[in-house]
Amino acid sequence: xxxxxxxxxxxxxxxxxxxxxxxxxxxxxxxxxxxxxxxxxxxxxxxxxxxxxxxxxxxxxxxxxxxxxxxxxxxxxxxxxxxxxxxxxxxxxxxxxxxxxxxxxxxxxxxxxxxxxxxxxxxxxxxxxxxxxxxxxxxxxxxxxxxxxxxxxxxxxxxxxxxxxxxxxxxxxxxxxxxxxxxxxxxxxxxxxxxxxxxxxxxxxxxxxxxxxxxxxxxxxxxxxxxxxxxxxxxxxxxxxxxxxxxxxxxxxxxxxxxxxxxxxxxxxxxxxxxxxxxxxxxxxxxxxxxxxxxxxxxxxxxxxxxxxxxxxxxxxxxxxxxxxxxx
Amino acid sequence: xxxxxxxxxxxxxxxxxxxxxxxxxxxxxxxxxxxxxxxxxxxxxxxxxxxxxxxxxxxxxxxxxxxxxxxxxxxxxxxxxxxxxxxxxxxxxxxxxxxxxxxxxxxxxxxxxxxxxxxxxxxxxxxxxxxxxxxxxxxxxxxxxxxxxxxxxxxxxxxxxxxxxxxxxxxxxxxxxxxxxxxxxxxxxxxxxxxxxxxxxxxxxxxxxxxxxxxxxxxxxxxxxxxxxxxxxxxxxxxxxxxxxxxxxxxxxxxxxxxxxxxxxxxxxxxxxxxxxxxxxxxxxxxxxxxxxxxxxxxxx
Numbered sequence: 135x136x137x138x139x140x141x142x143x144x145x146x147x148x149x150x151x152x153x154x155x156x157x158x159x160x161x162x163x164x165x166x167x168x169x170x171x172x173x174x175x176x177x178x179x180x181x182x183x184x185x186x187x188x189x190x191x192x193x194x195x196x197x198x199x200x201x202x203x204x205x206x207x208x209x210x211x212x213x214x215x216x217x218x219x220x221x222x223x224x225x226x227x228x229x230x231x232x233x234x235x236x237x238x239x240x241x242x243x244x245x246x247x248x249x250x251x252x253x254x255x256x257x258x259x260x261x262x263x264x265x266x267x268x269x270x271x272x273x274x275x276x277x278x279x280x281x282x283x284x285x286x287x288x289x290x291x292x293x294x295x296x297x298x299x300x301x302x303x304x305x306x307x308x309x310x311x312x313x314x315x316x317x318x319x320x321x322x323x324x325x326x327x328x329x330x331x332x333x334x335x336x337x338x339x340x341x342x343x344x345x346x347x348x349x350x351x352x353x354x355x356x357x358x359x360x361x362x363x364x365x366x367x368x369x370x371x372x373x374x375x376x377x378x379x380x381x382x383x384x385x386x387x388x389x390x391x392x393x394x395x396x397x398x399x400x401x402x403x404x405x406x407x408x409x410x411x412x413x414x415x416x417x418x419x420x421x422x423x424x425x426x427x428x429x430x431x432x433x434x435x436x437x438x439x440x441x442x443x444x445x446x447x448x449x450x451x452x453x454x455x456x457x458x459x460x461x462x
Numbered sequence: 463x464x465x466x467x468x469x470x471x472x473x474x475x476x477x478x479x480x481x482x483x484x485x486x487x488x489x490x491x492x493x494x495x496x497x498x499x500x501x502x503x504x505x506x507x508x509x510x511x512x513x514x515x516x517x518x519x520x521x522x523x524x525x526x527x528x529x530x531x532x533x534x535x536x537x538x539x540x541x542x543x544x545x546x547x548x549x550x551x552x553x554x555x556x557x558x559x560x561x562x563x564x565x566x567x568x569x570x571x572x573x574x575x576x577x578x579x580x581x582x583x584x585x586x587x588x589x590x591x592x593x594x595x596x597x598x599x600x601x602x603x604x605x606x607x608x609x610x611x612x613x614x615x616x617x618x619x620x621x622x623x624x625x626x627x628x629x630x631x632x633x634x635x636x637x638x639x640x641x642x643x644x645x646x647x648x649x650x651x652x653x654x655x656x657x658x659x660x661x662x663x664x665x666x667x668x669x670x671x672x673x674x675x676x677x678x679x680x681x682x683x684x685x686x687x688x689x690x691x692x693x694x695x696x697x698x699x700x701x702x703x704x705x706x707x708x709x710x711x712x713x714x715x716x717x718x719x720x721x722x723x724x725x726x727x728x729x730x731x732x733x734x735x736x737x738x739x740x741x742x743x744x745x746x747x748x749x750x751x752x753x754x755x756x757x758x759x760x761x762x763x
Contacts, residue, residue, distance in 0.1 A: 199564045201501075201571065247744065250751050253563040254499045254707070258699045259747075262740050265696050269736045385692055389575060396568065426583060433575030440568055441557065 152455055156404060163310055167303055174306055176418055177411065178374045181309040183394065184410030186367030188320055189360035190395040191406045195324060196356055197336030201257045201388050202264030203364050205244070208383030209267065210237040210365035211372035215284040226289040226308075226373065233369035234362055241361025242354075249353040252335075264383055271380040283379030286372055302374075309370050316363060317403050323359065324403075332356040364391075386429065393432050396439055399448025408447055463729065469607040471726045477613035479721025480621035481680050485694060486701040486713045487624060488672030494708030495645045495665040497563075498555060501570040503673050504695025505577035506542055510677025511686045512585045513538035515592040518681075522594055531595035531682075539674035546577070547670025551663050559662075574695070582688055589687040596682040613683060620679065624672070625714055641665055700743040706756020716746075716754060 163181075167174045186207045193200055210233035217229050248259045271278045278284070288301055296304060323329040331352040334342045339349045372378045381387065390413075398409025421428050439446060445453070463471075489503045517538050518531045550573055558566050599611040632638040644651040644661045652658050676694075684690075701720055705712030720739040727735040746754055 194564075197562065197564060199567060247748070254567060255703065257564070257567050258499065258696075258703070262696055262700060262743070265693075266737055266740050273733055273736070389571065392568070392571070427579050429575045430579035430583075433572040433579075436572040436575070437554070437569060440565060440572070 152452070160310065160314060164307070167306060174302065175374065176414055178302075178306050178309055179371065180411045180414035181313050181407070182367045182370035182374060183391070183414065184313060184367070184407040185316060185370065186364040187391050187394045187398070187406040187410050188317065188403055189363035189367070190391045191398075191401060191403060192320065192356055192360040192363065194395055194400045195333050195336065196353065198252060198256050198353075199392060200260040200360075201385065201392065202260030202262070203360065203391055204383050204385070204387035205260070205264035205267050206237040206241055206361040206364035207368035207371070207387065207391075208264075208271075208378070208380075209240045210234060210368035211378040211382050212271070212278070212284070213237075214369045214372045215286050215378045218286050218289060219284065222287075224289050225293065226291050226304075229289055229373070230366070230369050233372075234365040237365025237368065238358055238362040241358050241365075245354050245357035245361065249350045249357055252339075261385060261388070264385060264388055268380055268383045268385075271383060278380070281380060283377055283381075285377050288376075289373065305370070305374055309374075312366060312370070313407060316366065317407065320359070320363070320403050328352065328355050389429075390432070393436055396436060397446055399446030399451075400444075402446070402448045405446055405448030408451075412447065465605065466607055467729050469605055470609075471729045472722070473604075473607070473609045473614050474728070475718070475722035475725035477617045477683070478725055479717040480617040481676055481683075482697060482701055482721060483621045483714055483717035484624060484679065485673055485676035486698040486705075486717055487628065487710065488669035488676070489698050490702045490705070490708055490710060490713050491628070491672065492666055492669035493702070494710070495641055496555070496559075496662055498559075498566050498570065499699070499707075500666075500669065501567065501695055502550065502573040502577055503669070503698065504691035504693070505574050505581065506546060506670050506673035506691075507677040507680075507694045507698075508581055508686070508688075508691035509546065509577065510539055510542045510674030511681040511690065512581060512590070512677075513542060513674070514678040514681045515590045515686055516585070518592055518594060528594040528598040531598065535595070535675070535678035535681075538678045539671050542674030542677075543667045543669075543671030547667045547673075548663065550670075551666035555666065556659065556662070574691075578688070578691060581691070585686075587688055589685040590681075591685045593682045617679060621714070625710070628710060637664070697739055700739045703753055704743045704746045706753030709753065709755040712753070712755035 163177060166177050186203065189206070190200060190203050193203075213236040214229040214233045217232050218224050221228075244260075244263050248256055248263075251259060272280060275281075288296070288298070290296070291301070291304055324333065331342060331347055332355060335349055335353055342349050342352065368382065371382070394409040394413050395406055397413065398407070399405030417428070420431075424431060443450060485503070485507050488506075489500065492498060492500050492503070514531075514535050517534045521530055521534060522528060554569060554573065555566075558569055596610055596612045599616060601608050602611050602614060603609075604614070630638075632642055640651070640656050641661055641664070643654075644656055644658050648658050651661075697720075701713055701716045702709075704720065705716035720742050723738040723742050724735055727738040750756075
């Protein structure tokens with residue numbers, strides 16, 4: 135059945151050789167600023183996006199898809215911008231915490247409402263909330279800067295004023311630490327009792343109720359996690375880009391997240407980051423030639439994955455790996 | 463608020479509600495029969511509008527009478543339904559009826575992404591405006607308020623005709639009864655010889671035509687630009703969700719509520735006008751999670 139939204143047993147039980155490969159991947163990422171400095175910003179964007187994609191991935195584990203998760207990405211980014219504007223010389227960790235908390239709080243408010251729904255309603259109500267926030271950002275331009283958005287000044291780091299290069303390097307490694315830490319946390323969360331209950335929503339919600347557990351509570355815990363992950367991604371993106379615009383919340387952003395989540399391998403945390411990296415590379419180099427038809431290509435590719443490769447990249451990857459091991 | 467602004471808001475609301483209803487009708491019909499929410503519905507609406515502007519502009523440039531714009535709207539709507547709706551159902555949706563709801567949603571969403579770019583490729587990003595049809599019918603004055611006949615009389619009339627016509631079609635004609643039977647129980651319908659595949663194709667094309675017609679009728683009243691499809695799918699979903707998915711008469715009432723709410727907000731508190739439809743939806747869903755006229759789905763254990 136729903137092969138796109140299930141996952142290969144990627145979490146926890148992957149073979150040791152595969153884990154080594156992942157560690158090598160992280161080391162390679164850490165070496166990017168020295169090996170290929172011109173890719174540093176690109177990878178930084180991909181990592182920020184990847185964190186948001188993990189947020190979408192969490193929901194896919196419960197069999198739900200949200201077409202509006204850019205909402206939390208954008209809320210956190212705008213909170214970061216507002217805090218930077220009102221408190222000059224604000225610390226990076228200050229806005230990181232403020233943005234993440236803000237996204238989690240918004241996740242709580244929106245979540246309390248949307249966790250009553252599944253499937254179509256869940257996906258579309260999320261879309262509606264993100265469109266509401268988007269039009270607020272566009273309409274109340276005297277506060278939000280309208281379509282031009284707000285510029286972010288460079289925050290201090292633990293009280294230190296960093297130069298541009300030093301700050302970008304700091305941001306890059308912070309992103310890697312956050313990706314590894316939060317990625318690990320999310321995988322552990324899936325294995326935790328709460329995470330297990332949350333994933334039961336996908337298979338059989340009624341049985342969850344028979345256990346005496348509120349599916350809404352389980353759903354809300356996952357929703358909060360997903361909103362917070364998007365929040366961390368949003369604040370990283372905002373500081374890396376130095377400007378926030380309503381485009382952060384636009385439905386195309388949400389669609390992109392869903393696309394990457396399905397591309398990487400729906401339900402897989404590692405797949406989310408792998409997907410984000412591949413996506414960001416292809417987008418940077420291909421959109422110059424295919425800017426006009428970019429969304430069309432994404433849509434067509436999404437169809438191909440859903441219909442023909444429901445395990446996503448991670449599914450193909452692990453199948454090839456398993457086959458290689460079997461023959462050797 | 464004096465009588466004039468009250469009437470203006472009322473008329474705005476009615477004509478807006480009529481347009482949204484026509485689009486929402488197609489969305490709720492497709493959902494009611496096929497249990498699929500077609501996210502690409504908004505694109506069909508936008509393409510209907512674009513096609514009308516191009517077609518009307520081209521024919522009127524040949525020196526035809528402006529009144530010809532009306533049959534051309536119907537032609538564009540049918541073209542959209544048959545040339546886009548048909549292949550989408552036949553080539554794509556047909557493969558995924560037995561898949562989980564989330565996958566179906568993703569597939570129609572992918573179609574939506576593709577069609578959004580198709581519009582931009584064909585018609586560019588410049589806004590279009592073509593109001594010949596609006597001018598052809600002239601104005602009418604009610605209690606000292608002058609309003610266009612097109613928006614005040616034609617649009618609500620079309621919406622009402624579609625509502626009554628669809629009811630009649632589903633309940634009184636053989637084809638309509640086949641659709642209703644398939645909706646009730648697909649397997650039972652197939653076992654007595656109903657071709658469910660054809661019923662689904664027909665339903666989807668009809669729904670797509672309604673989306674295209676909504677766009678065609680909207681084209682003289684608004685400028686046509688990229689992004690209108692995304693706005694419309696969210697708005698018509700708000701209408702359909704407020705009414706309860708699959709509720710045809712309910713969609714008419716919900717469209718009126720949302721249309722009125724929005725148009726009165728424009729005169730009272732314009733900044734929040736775009737938010738009013740969603741506020742109405744959220745308020746209704748807080749009290750009745752299945753929508754105003756929806757009934758809770760039976761739970762499978």
